[in-house]
Amino acid sequence: MAADTREPSVFQRFMVSELAHNWRRSASAIAGTVIIISFIVLVTAGPYLTAQNPYDVRQLDIMEAFKPPVWLEGGTAQYLLGTDQQGRDVWASIVYGSRISLFIGLVAMLGSVLIGATLGLIAGYYGGKLDAIIMRIADIQLSFPSVLIALFLMSAFGTGVDKVLIALISVGWVVYARTVRGATLREKSREYVQAARVSGLPNSKIIFKHVLPNVLTPLIVIATIQVGTFILIEASLSFLGVGVPITQPSLGLLIKNGFDVLFSGLWWISVFPGLFIMLIVFGINLLGDFLRDELNPRLK
Amino acid sequence: MVERDAPLLSVRGLKTWFHTFGGVVKAVDGVSFDLAPGEILGIVGESGGGKSMVGFSIMGLIDRPGRIEAGEIVFDGRELTKLDDEAMQGIRGRQIAMIFQDPMTALNPLYTIGNQLEEMLTLHTDLGPEARRVRCIEMLTEVGIPQPEDRLNAYPHQFSGGMRQRVVIAIAMIAGPRLLIADEPTTALDVTIQAQLLRLMKAQVEQRRTALILITHDLAAVSQMADRIVVLYCGRVVEIGSTAALIAGPRHPYTRGLLDSIPANHQGRSRLPQIPGTVPDIRKLPVGCSFAPRCPRAEPRCHADAPMLVTDRTGRAYACHFPLEDTA
Secondary structure, three states: OHHHHHOOOHHHHHHOOHHHHHHHHOHHHHHHHHHHHHHHHHHHOHHHHOOOOOOOHHHOOHHHOOOOOOOOOOOOOOOOOOEOOOOOEHHHHHHHHHHHHHHHHHHHHHHHHHHHHHHHHHHHHHOHHHHHHHHHHHHHHHOOOHHHHHHHHHHHHOOOHHHHHHHHHHHHHHHHHHHHHHHHHHHHOOHHHHHHHHOOOOHHHHHHHHHHHHHHHHHHHHHHHHHHHHHHHHHHHHHOOOOOOOOOOOHHHHHHHHHOOHHHOOOHHHHHHHHHHHHHHHHHHHHHHHHHHHHOHHHO | OOOOOOOOEEEEEEEEEEEEOOEEEEEEEEEEEEEOOOOEEEEEOOOOOOHHHHHHHHHOOOOOOEEEEEEEEEEOOEEHHHOOHHHHHHHEOOOEEEEOOOOOOOOOOOOOHHHHHHHHHHHHOOOOHHHHHHHHHHHHHHOOOOOHHHHOOOOHHHOOHHHHHHHHHHHHHOOOOOEEEEEOOOOOOOHHHHHHHHHHHHHHHHHHOOEEEEEEOOHHHHHHHOOEEEEEEOOEEEEEEEHHHHHHOOOOHHHHHHHHOOHHHHOOOOOOOOOOOOOOOOOOOOOOOOOHHHOOOOOHHHHHOOOOOEEOOOOOEEOOOOOOOOOO
16 A cells, blocks of 8 residues: 555664664674574574585494594594594584474474463453463473473383474473463453453454554563573483484484593583583573563563 | 433343452442433442443443343343343444543554554444545544544554544444443543543534443533433432433432532632542442431431332432432
8 A cells, every 4th residue: 555655664663673772782682693693594504514414324434433623633624523423523413403402492482382372361361260270280280390291202102303392392381371371461451452342352353463462572582581491401301311313313412422422531522512502592591681671661 | 201212222220240259249239221312321420339330231341250140231122131242242342332431551552543443444344445444534533633644554652642532432433333331531631631522522422323321420521411310329320310400409419419529519618518438348338328328318217228219200210218309
């Protein structure tokens, strides 16, 4: 429509917003963003950045096993960060492993948001018995650690990325359900929700068009930080052997692989994946903290 | 009784109670009134008198722990208390609209005015996108918003309180409802623009022959607007009458008290008269007349049995054992 040409685009509006302004002035927010974007580039362009596909057995050479990083004696430029027991390039393993770690973190977060926010909206908006049932289930969920749920799933169905996701989501949704329920209760008493009700809008439309956008802010903050948390939990699960299978190794599984030989002086196989986990979680938390400070009106 | 058209809305013996931990709150306890098409009815009373709950009951929006215990609400021949939620959605907004006290929170902060106006048309009419836009601009012009084409793209925070309430009125009226319920529509506004908005509302409903229920504690505002007035006290009707008669000669001491406490009626006096005491805890109402503890005319009988609403030959009704003299 012609009238819309005067309206600035969403991007233009974002660039002049207070959020963008404060972002430009916050070193830690910029650092967090740079780290996250580097990781995204790393995992998407992954196969082009590494000479070797560490999970193609034909490309592996057992004679190349246990090579140290390039700056140590015996290291070669071909394997910047050394190789593991089977002659896998540690750098290539990290690139492929980050892919799985980041994928699990993001998908588990999206799944948790979707389930948690929906249940939270329903509980908060309708109240009564439905609310009581949903929130009691949430309480029960909180008393199960994700490790226990992963163990149950593993023993019943075997390992797999999907089982890890289920284990993470079944614990992760609770925090969204609680946050969204609280925010929904607050928004519900606002007159614009009453006004939407007296306008004859169906409940589903009131919930998703009017209530949801007004409870998104706390959601965005928690979701950002939770990606980091999920990557860490997944790493612990994999380290304990109840995480991803060996055919789809995440950063956590790489640490476990190197752990057996860690005390023989072959430290690089475990330590480098560990450093990368630290780096990505650090980056996510930097950005998450910035968003929390910016989007939470109470901290202003 | 004066002959009138068949009522558009007829409320009979409405009881809306809230079952709380501390006891049953009888927010509306046996309220009856009729409303003719195009009529303006004022419902007045102090805070906590159950005024708003009458409006919400008609809308079918009583939330737990509240419930309509008894009574009928017949709108245009349909008994609203018996309709399910889906049928009520067809009535809300299209047949009966409602506006609220606080224009600051009655609009969703995240959507433009145009979006919120258009939502009503999408929901309640078959108009196409261009026709909807034209209708929205017309409506904003009608309620006195300057440059309506530009203002369609503005967000609620870009409007002043009075302008927002104009937008709220536009949203309520755009689907052409037959009844508008206004719950304290000017209370949150600057005194200087209250009268403007009341005039705007009156013009809007008269032009479309929309009936209006004006719920307020401001008897002065109601007396300039309404054809008839219902006075509520503790969830019960204490007096009903035509505005002129009720203002000129109230029969119930509570109505008298409300009238006396309007500043304009007492210019020159050193101290504004007020009704002594406060509204009693609605969970522990006195046995007799609920107004008796505050009533200057109360006698032993008032504390023993509650007076019934009696209608006199002019159509005035009041619930009092010892009514004030008929001066009308």
